[in-house]
Amino acid sequence: MIELLFALSIGMLFGIGVFQLLRRDLVKAAIGFAILFSAINLFFVAVGAFEGEFAPYVSNVEAGRQTSDPLIQALILTAIVVSFGSFSLVLGFVNIISRRYDTVDSNDINKLKH
């Protein structure tokens, strides 16, 4: 049951993220980007942990049972750092653009079109 819920929520987050990223409003697009990244981080969580496995390093493992994959957590931490960097950079750009163009509507930010 929980796996189904997990899969559904990853899928929904992915959908919401893509939808938001394609919005005309750049702030919403930036937030959509953050949502997409969390969808992928959750996907990584799903890759590493299975039912009946113990948390790595913190629990005593019964004989014949496995711990879940600790590498995944390191990967997610790195991915969070990377996504945080990109997200703040995007927000910074949107901030400067909103002051320079007086709008965050991507349809009006079209000075490159000659």
Added chain:
Amino acid sequence: MEQNYFLLGALVTPLIGAILALVFASSNRLQRSIAVLAGLIAWVFCIALLTQVHDSGVQTYALGNWKPPYGIVLVADALGGLFAFMVTTIMIGGLLYTFHCRDKCMTYPAFVPLFLLMEVGLIGAMLTGDLFTLFVFMELMVLASVSLTAISDDQYGLEAALKYILISSMGTLFLLLGIGALYATFGTLNMAEIARSLLTGVRPFLAPAAAIMLLCAFLLKSAVFPFHFWQPDFHTTAPTPVSAMLSSIVVKVGVYGIIRLVTLLFIEEAPFLERWLSTLGIIGILFGSLGALRTYNAKRMLAYSTFAQIGFILVGIGWGTPLAMIGAIIYAFNHAFIKSSLLLLMGVVASFTTTKSANFADISGLGGKLPPVLGWLVLIGGLSLAGIPPLNGFISKLTLIQGGVDRADWANLIIMVAAGILTVMYMVRAWQRIFQQNPLPATVDTKDQGDSLFAPLLLIVVCLLLGTVLAEPMIQLISETVRQLGDAQIYISAVNLPPPA
């Protein structure tokens, strides 16, 4: 497994350089000297690596002495070593250009550290043997180059940077998703280990999907047809040395990834992927050449031309034969040198106008004010890009076309030769407009002093030296590279994994 510290050195030197440049942020000159020094040391490391790879096979370095497939491993095989050598050489040209560049953005304390971080990302992406590390380095490179474009003197730089970072992040997400899919199926991120599992013929459900996602991410980084629309804006608005690096070596990261995909990871799926590469490459050649022909800005023309030249490389990879692969790699190598020097030269031309624009309307007829050698360099670079016989572009085009004749793919060959003629047309026309025309009455004010010619001159000399005088050993080196690429087992066993059962 022996630890080769040169690998670590090539990667860490620019990183230390970036940190030192941040520490000495008060003095621009010192920052630039540190950057050039770091670039030179990394270059020496890469040359040492290349000779070692050539003499004694694939070199590896396990970070923190964690043995593969558990730890992160740096690998320099013939392809990675060659590309890293190309990156560091061209990067020195870009770093030297910053010394005598009058752009305002070069004086920002963040410029040099970001430039060096871009180099770290590039070298790291080419020397890593771990998929997740590849993602991290590619993201580092993207973030650094985006920030550099956003602080450009060109007022539209920010807009182009925002456009690119949104598109590129989307691509990075799919790269990450593909990596996650591979990890879910194979439980490792080590490229050699994944390749070993795939060689046994196991095809889990997620593996082909991962192949497509990785391919799309790499195509996006190389600005190939359906993902190309950001490229002309982004490459045009970047500061001159940055745009030269973007259009020459940053797009090659995607090419490098694609070569890895079809020769190491997904060998069985390669024919399917290669069919796509050929088609997309041909579309790129057509639209890039035509776009370059009718554009209004010299830098933008070169950006469109990159779009076309990447198409040539992809068609070469798409043919899939060793001969065509040799052609593609030589092409990638020569294109990086020619395109970077041409973009730096156009930057020098543009720096003589007060607006620093490379619009043909502004720089037409500027030739009288420029040093005469500049005209000759632009002409040589343009003809070399088009592949006119004594120059190095000819050798790369010839080997590529030989590969096509070998495959008897006549329809694509006709388009490629036609695109070569288009290249002559737009390059010679640009040269005529700048250096042969009388100044237009509406031409903007010019300055007596522009950027220094030294860096592009150096790059073009190195390019001609490597591409013509040393063409024979270069082709031998690249044939050796392709021979090594033909046998994925060489890479796998070098990372100290037993062959597949």
